[in-house]
Amino acid sequence: MHNNLGLHFTTQRLIIRPLEEKDYESWLNGFVNRRPSQYRHDKGQVDMSDATEPWFSALITRQQQAIEADDLYIFGIFDKAHRHLGMLNIKNLSRDNFQWAEIGYFIHNQYWRHGYAYEALTELVKQTRDTLHFHRIEAHINLDNIPSIQLIEKLGFQFECVRKGFIFENEQWTDHYVYYLNTHDDDLQM
Template identity: 65%
Template sequence: MKYNLRLHFQTQRLIIRPLEKNDYHSWYNGYSNSKPAQYKYDKGQLDLLEKTESWFYTLVRNQQEAIKEDDIYYFAIFDKRGQHIGMIDLKTLSRDNFQWAELGYFIHNQFWRRGYAYEALVEIVAQAQQILHFHRIEAHVNLDNEPSQKLLEKVGFHFECIRKGFIFENGQWTDHFVYYLNTHNNDISS
C-alpha cells in the first residue's frame, strides 16, 4: 500500500514533518550542539565530519523513498523557529488485518526536560491513526531505560511483555520491554 499524504503536522510549539533538502543546516546544528552523552542511552555528540550536504541529500532521498513505499515514516521535529529538536519514526511491521507499526524517537539532549518528546509523540500517535491508519503501535525499550518507559506510559502506551533476546546490541542479544498502544481504543493521551 502506497500513501500520497500530507505529512506535515503542528503542535503548540512544534513542527513535525519529513526532512527536506533545505533542512541541512538546522539538522546539522541540532547534532553539533548536542552535549556530551548524559546517560547510557544518549549518543551525545556525534562525529559529523562526513555528514556533508551531499550525504544529507542522499539521506533525505532515502527517507522519502521509504515513506513512499510505506516502509518507514521518518519525521523531523522542529521548534517554531526552525531548530531541529529530534526525530520520530514509525516502521510498518504489517498492514492487511494488522495495521501495525513500531515507534522510535529521540530528542537532542540540549532540548531535554522541556516536554518536546511528549508533545511530539502525542501528535504523531494521533496522526498515525488518522492519516496512516495504524491500529497498533509498539515501542521496544531497554529494561533499564526508565525515562523512555515513563514517557510512553504518559503518552498512553501500556506495558505488554518482555521479549527475551529480542535485539542484538552492544555485541549481544538483549531483552526488551514491549509497550503498545491501540489507537482505535482511544488509548492516546490528551
C-alpha cells in the same frame, strides 16, 4: 522532487515533518551542538564529519522512498524558530489485517526537559491513527531506560511483555520491554 505526501503536522510549539533539503544547517546544528552523553542510552556527541550536503540529500531521497513504499516514516522535529530538536519514526511492521507499527524517537540532549518529546509523540500517535491508519503501535525499550518508559507510559501505552534476546546491540542480544497502544480503542484520549 521531495514531497512529504501531506505528512506535515504542527503542535503549539512544534513542526513535525519529513526532512527537506532546506533543513541541512538546522539538522546538522542539532547534532553538532549535542552535549556529552548524559546516561547509557544517550549517544551524546556524534561525529558528523561525513554528513555533507550531498550526503544529506541522499538521506532525504532514501527516506522519501521509504515513505512512498509505506515501509518507514521518518520525521524531523523542529520548533517554530526552525531549530532541529530531534527525530521521530514509524516503522510499518504489518499492514493487511494487522495495521501494526513500531515508533521510535529521540530529542537532542541539549533540548531535554522541555516537554518536546511528549508533545511530539502525542501528535505522532494521533497522526499514526488518523493519517496513516495504524491500529496498533508498539514501543520497544531497553529494560533500564527509565526516562523512555516513563514517557511512553505517560502517553497511555500499556506494558505487554519482555521480549528476550530481542535486539542485537552492544555486541550482545538484549531483552526489551514491549509497550503497545491500540489507537482505535474507545478510551484513547488524543
